[in-house]
Amino acid sequence: MRKPTSISIAQDAKDDTGMFVQFADGRTFREPIIILEGEKVERIRQGYTCIWCFEDVDAPFPKQCPVCTFPMADMQTRLFARFYMGIDVPLTSLEEKLAMLDEEEAREAYDARA
Numbered sequence: 001m002r003k004p005t006s007i008s009i010a011q012d013a014k015d016d017t018g019m020f021v022q023f024a025d026g027r028t029f030r031e032p033i034i035i036l037e038g039e040k041v042e043r044i045r046q047g048y049t050c051i052w053c054f055e056d057v058d059a060p061f062p063k064q065c066p067v068c069t070f071p072m073a074d075m076q077t078r079l080f081a082r083f084y085m086g087i088d089v090p091l092t093s094l095e096e097k098l099a100m101l102d103e104e105e106a107r108e109a110y111d112a113r114a
Contacts, residue, residue: 033085044080051076 022028036044036054043049047060052070061073070076 041084044076045084047072047076051079 040049040054043056044051044054047057049056050065050068050070050072053065053068055065055067057066057072061076063073064071
């Protein structure tokens with residue numbers, strides 16, 4: 001049975017990667033920074049997961065992804081080398097982040113009463 005990939009998009013990237021995409025009409029957007037679990041990164045590096053749509057494949061580096069038709073055999077290694085930024089800082093779990101937000105809100109409410 002197929003297992004969906006868990007990904008996160010970094011909303012507040014601290015460093016400017018300089019990666020932008022510009023559409024034909026002139027609009028420019030920053031490329032998202034996608035955060036994956038270490039095991040998924042390794043599967044992408046080894047060619048067992050499509051770097052474009054994150055679909056798992058049976059054999060490494062097929063000619064193209066069976067789902068999105070990305071040319072894995074020709075392009076995956078180059079894209080990985082170009083865009084992989086490594087592990088920068090330990091990630092906070094969703095539960096830890098929510099607890100930190102609750103604590104911050106409680107502190108702000110306390111300060112507003114004082």
